[in-house]
Amino acid sequence: MASVEYLVNPREAQAAWADVLGRGSQRAPFDRLEWWTALHELCLPNEQPLLALACEGEARCAIALLRRPGTGQLRSLANWYSFWSRPVFSGGGEPLLPELARDLARHAWRISLAPIAEADAARAGTAFATAGWSVRADQVDVNHRIDLAGRSFAEYWAARPGRLRETVRRKGAKGAVALRIAERFDPADWADYEAVYARSWKPEEGSPAFLHRFAQTEGQAGTLRLGLAHIDGLPVAAQLWSVEAGTACIHKLAHDEAAKAHSPGTLLSHALFAHVIDRDRVHTIDFGTGDDAYKRDWMETVRPMLRLEMHRPRDPRSWSHLLRARLRGPGLPLAALHHGG
Numbered sequence: 001m002a003s004v005e006y007l008v009n010p011r012e013a014q015a016a017w018a019d020v021l022g023r024g025s026q027r028a029p030f031d032r033l034e035w036w037t038a039l040h041e042l043c044l045p046n047e048q049p050l051l052a053l054a055c056e057g058e059a060r061c062a063i064a065l066l067r068r069p070g071t072g073q074l075r076s077l078a079n080w081y082s083f084w085s086r087p088v089f090s091g092g093g094e095p096l097l098p099e100l101a102r103d104l105a106r107h108a109w110r111i112s113l114a115p116i117a118e119a120d121a122a123r124a125g126t127a128f129a130t131a132g133w134s135v136r137a138d139q140v141d142v143n144h145r146i147d148l149a150g151r152s153f154a155e156y157w158a159a160r161p162g163r164l165r166e167t168v169r170r171k172g173a174k175g176a177v178a179l180r181i182a183e184r185f186d187p188a189d190w191a192d193y194e195a196v197y198a199r200s201w202k203p204e205e206g207s208p209a210f211l212h213r214f215a216q217t218e219g220q221a222g223t224l225r226l227g228l229a230h231i232d233g234l235p236v237a238a239q240l241w242s243v244e245a246g247t248a249c250i251h252k253l254a255h256d257e258a259a260k261a262h263s264p265g266t267l268l269s270h271a272l273f274a275h276v277i278d279r280d281r282v283h284t285i286d287f288g289t290g291d292d293a294y295k296r297d298w299m300e301t302v303r304p305m306l307r308l309e310m311h312r313p314r315d316p317r318s319w320s321h322l323l324r325a326r327l328r329g330p331g332l333p334l335a336a337l338h339h340g341g
Helices: 010-017 033-043 094-104 118-130 153-158 162-174 187-199 208-221 257-262 264-279 316-327 334-340
Strands: 003-007 048-056 059-068 073-076 088-090 110-117 134-147 178-182 224-231 234-244 247-255 284-289 301-311
Touching: 003 010, 003 094, 010 033, 010 048, 010 059, 033 048, 033 208, 048 094, 059 094, 088 094, 094 118, 110 118, 110 134, 110 316, 118 134, 118 301, 118 334, 134 316, 153 264, 162 264, 178 264, 187 208, 187 224, 187 234, 187 247, 208 224, 208 234, 208 247, 224 264, 234 257, 234 264, 247 257, 247 264, 257 264, 264 284, 301 316
Parallel strands: 073 110, 247 284
Antiparallel strands: 003 048, 048 059, 059 073, 059 088, 110 301, 134 284, 134 301, 178 224, 224 234, 234 247
């Protein structure tokens, strides 16, 4: 029988769960305790976190959630910085998920997990359904990515659209843009990143402090890839990437509109793709959520990202939600998701 506990502050998990939910066990930033802690402290300070944790022997299972006080509703501890939000495991802990889902019924009548990829949604949805929850899956976003299958950068680049390759050839030949990729955090580099972002077309950053902490953390771990483009010493484009366990994640990118004629953002992307493919030897590049048109020039696969909605079917508070869901038509079947994953 697994033991289940709930922590209302991610920092309370540091002692017992730091290894299980740390960099050594979880090989993607969005699955780690330090990511959840930073999100809570710097992006969601007015929300109430709830870490649901199950263990049996060496097996561990965890779900990072937020609760709406007094409502009996839980949702993923995630925001727009999160590429995904899913249950995480260590030591073969996946079989603990149905038991954790069953125990969560004591704390909530409704749970929403998003964004979550199809294979993860199938596993989580099946576990919650086994535990007596009514489960519905709907698409809420997309994720652009590329699986390189052993290709070199030259092979990858040869398959890009001709107009993109021609832009890089012409603008690069002029030599106006100086490119650099930093693998360690430097305050001066970060100041350049923030200066570019402030002059870009992007809206005001949601939490500069969160990104600053993330870049520092990844820099210390050697997984940071901070790309910077300069013209005459002035920063004109910047991109925040991380590389870990064979996957490169593109977190943020921006360029100064005043330098658009030189295509510094495109040249910087070209340099970063070359760096992570030929030097870091990644097998996957993940462009996160969002269906921005420019991503299609660089990526090859678009996968749906879902929301899992779980309700306790015998709780009267669920009935109106379940009725509205039925009127919308069927959601995505879990069996099909499992087959696709």
